[in-house]
Amino acid sequence: MAAAVYEDRLRRLEDIEEIRCLHAAYLDYVDKGWDGKEPSPAGLREVLADDVEFSSTKALTEEQRENGTTMYRGVDAVISMLEQATDEFQFVMHSMQNSVIKVDGDSAAGTMLIWVGAKQQDVMNQWYLRAFSKYVRTAGGWRIKEVILNFAATLNELADSHH
Numbered sequence: 001m002a003a004a005v006y007e008d009r010l011r012r013l014e015d016i017e018e019i020r021c022l023h024a025a026y027l028d029y030v031d032k033g034w035d036g037k038e039p040s041p042a043g044l045r046e047v048l049a050d051d052v053e054f055s056s057t058k059a060l061t062e063e064q065r066e067n068g069t070t071m072y073r074g075v076d077a078v079i080s081m082l083e084q085a086t087d088e089f090q091f092v093m094h095s096m097q098n099s100v101i102k103v104d105g106d107s108a109a110g111t112m113l114i115w116v117g118a119k120q121q122d123v124m125n126q127w128y129l130r131a132f133s134k135y136v137r138t139a140g141g142w143r144i145k146e147v148i149l150n151f152a153a154t155l156n157e158l159a160d161s162h163h
Contacts, residue, residue: 015103015142019110019135022047022142024096030082033091033119044079049136049143054078056149058127062088091119096131106137107145114149126155 029043055071063084072078086092094116101110109132116127134146 012103015108015137016101018142019101019103019108020099022135022144023099023110023112023131023133026144027094027096027114030086031092031094032086032089034093039083039086041079041083044082045075047144048075048078049138049145050075052078052144053146054081055147056151058149058151089118089120090122091117091124093117101135108135108137108142109133110135123156127151128153128155 025043026047028037029040029047031037032039051073052075053071053073057070063081072081094114097113097115099110099112101108111133112131114129114131116129118125118127129149129151132146132148132150133144135142136145137143
């Protein structure tokens with residue numbers, strides 16, 4: 001194989017690992033209530049594209065429950081929504097598994113399973129969902145361009161009735 005082919009393959013593998021780490025950082029930046037963790041709006045700004053879009057099959061905040069909005073556009077709107085969503089919880093921990101990422105030049109798309117453990121009003125709950133995401137390469141590295149959360153199941157339906 002020619003050196004260029006190896007370089008292309010290596011770059012694709014490096015891109016996939018960078019994107020995996022980027023998404024893990026994104027989830028870490030919205031965790032709270034354990035090991036001194038608090039949400040990090042500054043960290044979110046480092047991993048989200050300026051024109052990021054976020055949507056969900058389940059309302060995540062009181063505002064969303066009241067007006068039915070589950071789509072947010074732009075980094076400021078998404079960060080604000082994530083701050084509101086985490087404010088409702090005493091504890092939040094995300095875990096991602098089974099990520100599949102496909103890179104196409106300076107854009108990429110991926111899916112992953114996400115488990116979310118959370119404590120709200122002293123009730124522990126766990127959500128199971130699949131995230132569909134798009135990514136874009138910028139001068140500062142890869143950024144999250146779009147997140148679509150598709151909720152599959154809830155461990156504690158009683159706590160879920162608030163949503």
